[in-house]
């Protein structure tokens with residue numbers, strides 16, 4: 213379960229934790245999401261792993277004994293937003309509203 217909430221002075225921040233090393237992936241350009249898509253059937257669901265691209269991906273795949281399917285984290289949010297039907301303007305306004313300091 214790589215998606216977690218990190219509590220900060222500014223509030224509860226959703227973060228992605230590397231499934232290999234356990235550290236937070238702090239920049240999307242340094243992260244991949246991976247899955248074992250060897251069996252492909254329309255509608256099939258696969259477990260997703262999040263890993264640091266440079267230091268952890270290859271070792272994580274070695275642990276699985278194979279090269280996994282992967283995508284860069286940069287594209288995760290656009291794909292997720294499309295699959296969730298997110299309306300970006302509304303979502304950005306809502307996020308700005310809930311991020312406002314209280315008081």
Ligand SMILES: [Zn+2]
Nearest residue numbers: 230233264268
């Ligand atoms: Zn890592």
